[in-house]
Amino acid sequence: MPICPKCRQTNRQIKDGRTPAGSQRYRCKLCACRYTPQPKDHGYDQDIRLHALHLHLEGVSLRGISRILAVNHQTAANWINGYTNYLPADLPDSILDLARLDGLIK
Ligand SMILES: [Zn+2]
Incomplete structure (x- = not known):
């Protein structure tokens, strides 16, 4: 609480x-x-944040992500920066693979 x-x-x-x-x-x-x-x-669950990261890794712009997910583009930027600064190991494999391809992680 x-x-x-x-x-x-x-x-x-x-x-x-x-x-x-x-x-x-x-x-x-x-x-x-x-x-x-x-x-x-707060206010958004993990799924929508992962979705934002996924779109980012697919090359969608922040503005595009904010439109697709109906979130403020600064909010989307915060999520993506949060993930790309330290991609957690518990991300789904599909996301981690994309992140590797994108050079965000090794
Ligand atoms: Zn009080």
Whole structure:
């Protein structure tokens, strides 16, 4: 569960819609504070991030990726930079193979 940034409680934190970028927002029912934990990365699951990386490795531009996946292009850039900076070993083989072909990893 998220932690309220004001009163530091973890109980009675309820979902409260999303930011324009798609991040999950929360509201604390104890102090009524509204907040977005880790606004850059949350709100999207692993699948869509992998999809973004896959498109990138296929040569699709960031703008193209943002259009295809309906995400902000800066969001897509953050995901791709995150992955290409340190491609995790637990990526699916299909993605790792592409990354190798692309010279991102050895
Ligand atoms: Zn609170």
